[in-house]
Amino acid sequence: MCLVAEIYLDNSATTRPFDEVIELHSRIQKENYGNPSSSHARGVAAEKLLNESRRSIALLLKCREEEIYFTSGGTEANNLALKGAAYRRRRRGNHIITTQIEHPSVLNCCRKLEEEGFKVTFLPVDRQGYIDLDQLSRALRNETILVSTIHVNNEIGTIQPVEKIGALIKSRNPQTLYHVDGVQSFAKIPAAVHRWQADLYSCSAHKIHGPKGAGALWVRKGVTLQPLFQGGDQERALRPGTENTAAVAGFGLAARLSVAHMEESAAQLYRLKEKLCRGLHKAGVEFYVNGPPPEEAAPHIINLSFPGIKAEVLLRILEEEDIYASPGSACHSRRPDPSHVLAAIGLDEEKLSGSLRFSFSTFNNEGEIDRVVERIASGVRELRMLAGTD
Ligand SMILES: Cc1ncc(COP(=O)(O)O)c(C=O)c1O
Numbered sequence: 001m002c003l004v005a006e007i008y009l010d011n012s013a014t015t016r017p018f019d020e021v022i023e024l025h026s027r028i029q030k031e032n033y034g035n036p037s038s039s040h041a042r043g044v045a046a047e048k049l050l051n052e053s054r055r056s057i058a059l060l061l062k063c064r065e066e067e068i069y070f071t072s073g074g075t076e077a078n079n080l081a082l083k084g085a086a087y088r089r090r091r092r093g094n095h096i097i098t099t100q101i102e103h104p105s106v107l108n109c110c111r112k113l114e115e116e117g118f119k120v121t122f123l124p125v126d127r128q129g130y131i132d133l134d135q136l137s138r139a140l141r142n143e144t145i146l147v148s149t150i151h152v153n154n155e156i157g158t159i160q161p162v163e164k165i166g167a168l169i170k171s172r173n174p175q176t177l178y179h180v181d182g183v184q185s186f187a188k189i190p191a192a193v194h195r196w197q198a199d200l201y202s203c204s205a206h207k208i209h210g211p212k213g214a215g216a217l218w219v220r221k222g223v224t225l226q227p228l229f230q231g232g233d234q235e236r237a238l239r240p241g242t243e244n245t246a247a248v249a250g251f252g253l254a255a256r257l258s259v260a261h262m263e264e265s266a267a268q269l270y271r272l273k274e275k276l277c278r279g280l281h282k283a284g285v286e287f288y289v290n291g292p293p294p295e296e297a298a299p300h301i302i303n304l305s306f307p308g309i310k311a312e313v314l315l316r317i318l319e320e321e322d323i324y325a326s327p328g329s330a331c332h333s334r335r336p337d338p339s340h341v342l343a344a345i346g347l348d349e350e351k352l353s354g355s356l357r358f359s360f361s362t363f364n365n366e367g368e369i370d371r372v373v374e375r376i377a378s379g380v381r382e383l384r385m386l387a388g389t390d
Pocket of ligand 1: 012013072073074075076078103105150152153154181182183184204205206215
């Protein structure tokens with residue numbers, strides 16, 4: 001019997017944890033189960049784990065340790081950034097700017113804030129997913145309290161010009177806060193929160209081979225947010241609740257491991273994307289790249305449309321061979337409505353319904369891409385024959 005290994009190409013949705021992270025996580029659950037708030041030795045040992053992880057994340061963001069607040073993940077970090085800033089600054093103004101291609105944890109947060117009386121501008125993007133700085137400039141008003149943009153888009157990989165965005169915002173009003181959703185960029189491409197003139201930055205462990213259930217919000221010193229929960233003093237009372245020590249420690253380790261090989265990993269992922277595109281070309285498969293050219297997008301994401309093919313059907317064909325990718329983004333995969341990101345970049349109906357996202361990690365290799373190309377090529381051929389369009 002020939003056992004074929006699975007090929008996991010859905011790393012924007014989540015990543016397989018590093019073995020070292022799994023070992024650390026389970027060792028902490030077994031041996032270091034203290035509550036970091038307890039004053040006895042078990043508590044102190046648990047607190048040390050949190051602080052080590054805080055140091056690792058801070059080192060990566062080139063910020064102070066005390067500016068890092070652990071959360072349960074990216075969604076919570078984004079909610080804390082947006083609502084925490086909006087509620088605290090309500091008296092200064094009620095206008096918020098974001099983009100049409102944010103993750104739902106930002107978009108729906110903004111919609112909730114609209115229901116509560118805030119005014120939100122959702123900036124459009126061009127065909128590659130970039131915002132227009134002139135449009136941002138026109139949208140900024142005296143009462144704009146917060147601008148929130150995604151750094152790397154989770155569906156098409158567009159890298160927003162965060163440095164230019166930050167400079168523009170601060171040149172207009174240094175009091176306007178700038179939040180960057182870095183969930184898809186953290187430890188994958190360099191971060192420089194101070195150079196970007198950002199005030200808030202969100203990240204998440206499970207996107208970088210860490211455990212689920214941990215994330216962080218960087219809050220620039222001097223910026224105050226309103227906590228979303230009331231409780232104890234954990235995370236300096238901004239995010240009360242007993243910390244998920246094992247997941248937070250795993251987050252720190254995953255960040256250290258990822259950043260140690262960030263450049264080689266990025267080069268490897270760009271090679272894999274290029275190999276996929278070249279392979280599909282060579283196999284005569286008709287496809288379009290959605291978003292920026294692959295070499296301009298984030299290293300790990302590529303979104304392709306196969307005209308005349310339904311994404312769900314092609315995904316099922318791939319899944320029969322243990323190849324896992326995703327239509328649009330994982331958040332849409334169980335819902336029939338098309339991706340808001342692909343709609344915002346102006347894809348027509350045919351490209352929308354035939355779009356697949358492939359997202360890579362350092363665990364992928366070139367041999368896997370050969371198998372994926374073969375299976376896509378044969379799958380597309382079969383579907384075209386069935387449809388009589390071959
Ligand atoms: C850009 C972006 N922001 C936020 C999130 C939410 O992060 P989490 O899954 O850790 O809640 C995701 C997850 O896909 C994301 O891609």
